[in-house]
Amino acid sequence: VTGGLAPSPIVPTVDFQADGVQHGFLRLPHSRDDSAWGAVMIPITVVRNGDGPAALLTGGNHGDEYEGPIALFKLARTLRAEDIRGRVIIVPAMNYPAFRAGRRTSPIDDRNLNRIFPGHPDGSPSERIADYFERYLVPLADVVLDYHSGGKTLDFIPLAAVHELEDAEQQRRSLAALEAFNAPYSLLMREIDARGMYDTAVEAQGKVFVTTELGGAGSASARSVGIAERGVRNLLIHAEILQGEISHRPTRWLHMPDGCFVISEDEGLLEIAVDLGEPVRAGQVVGRIYPIARTGCATVDYRAPLGGVLMSRHVPGLIQTGDCLAVVAVECDPPSF
Ligand SMILES: [Zn+2]
Numbered sequence: 001v002t003g004g005l006a007p008s009p010i011v012p013t014v015d016f017q018a019d020g021v022q023h024g025f026l027r028l029p030h031s032r033d034d035s036a037w038g039a040v041m042i043p044i045t046v047v048r049n050g051d052g053p054a055a056l057l058t059g060g061n062h063g064d065e066y067e068g069p070i071a072l073f074k075l076a077r078t079l080r081a082e083d084i085r086g087r088v089i090i091v092p093a094m095n096y097p098a099f100r101a102g103r104r105t106s107p108i109d110d111r112n113l114n115r116i117f118p119g120h121p122d123g124s125p126s127e128r129i130a131d132y133f134e135r136y137l138v139p140l141a142d143v144v145l146d147y148h149s150g151g152k153t154l155d156f157i158p159l160a161a162v163h164e165l166e167d168a169e170q171q172r173r174s175l176a177a178l179e180a181f182n183a184p185y186s187l188l189m190r191e192i193d194a195r196g197m198y199d200t201a202v203e204a205q206g207k208v209f210v211t212t213e214l215g216g217a218g219s220a221s222a223r224s225v226g227i228a229e230r231g232v233r234n235l236l237i238h239a240e241i242l243q244g245e246i247s248h249r250p251t252r253w254l255h256m257p258d259g260c261f262v263i264s265e266d267e268g269l270l271e272i273a274v275d276l277g278e279p280v281r282a283g284q285v286v287g288r289i290y291p292i293a294r295t296g297c298a299t300v301d302y303r304a305p306l307g308g309v310l311m312s313r314h315v316p317g318l319i320q321t322g323d324c325l326a327v328v329a330v331e332c333d334p335p336s337f
Helices: 067-078 096-101 125-140 168-181 198-204 222-238
Strands: 020-029 039-049 054-058 086-091 143-146 154-156 159-163 185-189 208-213 252-255 261-263 268-272 285-290 300-303 308-314 324-331
Touching: 020 125, 039 096, 054 067, 054 125, 054 222, 067 086, 067 222, 086 125, 096 125, 125 198, 143 198, 143 222, 159 168, 159 198, 168 185, 168 208, 168 222, 198 208, 208 222, 252 308, 268 308, 285 308, 285 324
Parallel strands: 054 086, 054 143, 143 208, 159 185, 185 252
Antiparallel strands: 020 039, 039 086, 154 308, 159 208, 252 324, 261 324, 268 285, 285 300, 308 324
């Protein structure tokens, strides 16, 4: 525990050093009207078989994204200690209050867990969760997988991603883990704003970090869940925690050049003009926004800023000013690592 900060108020009901399979909770005290000495109980599974590498697997960082929680609740139920060496820590729903509410952000403090790292032990419930991961769980891990999807307002082609990193060796290890995850698309990712993200916090600790965007629209499909399950199994084999053969399928490598985001400057009814995964030319119309106050108004056309493939799109039928309407990614050669 570092930083001269107070100890976390979160108490685990599992022993991270014990061998075997343990299902328990991260118990976060949360005194409130309906439970005076109550707690938020965040489910956690620890599977350990002696010394060895450790993986930290998380979903529900945003509470309305479902491939991660499905794959991880399933893995927690089925992974046996004798199948692994080292340790696997599974938290299917990191921001558990948000997950219970089906919301991106926590209904307790309205915080977006993925924008408040490193968090604080004396902060709001979401900040306390962030602090616990930052100072207690991430340091236990060699490789960290954090599942995301688009949530209720975005949808993605099924991709796994790592960030562009300054440390060449960490970049190499991250790309190797990304290739092992083996989603249909593998992305070298750029964030709109990386500050406060779990991703950034994990990378700053020198860990191998893989994230995903496997779908979205507030649900999950059989296909996207299958990709999530195959990916985590592949990653655990790659990390030499799980025995077996990595299942390889073709992946298409993408990157995100400057200006790849299409941001709405209008509000109204969105007609998406290109579907996810389809090729787009620079200047091609990707969406039209209809003003909805009256009929007879001109639509506003939104065009692809560059040629590539439609990686992400806005989901709700109505769109607001400032919403991300679409993202165009560019296919590239597999990086060498
Ligand atoms: Zn997310």
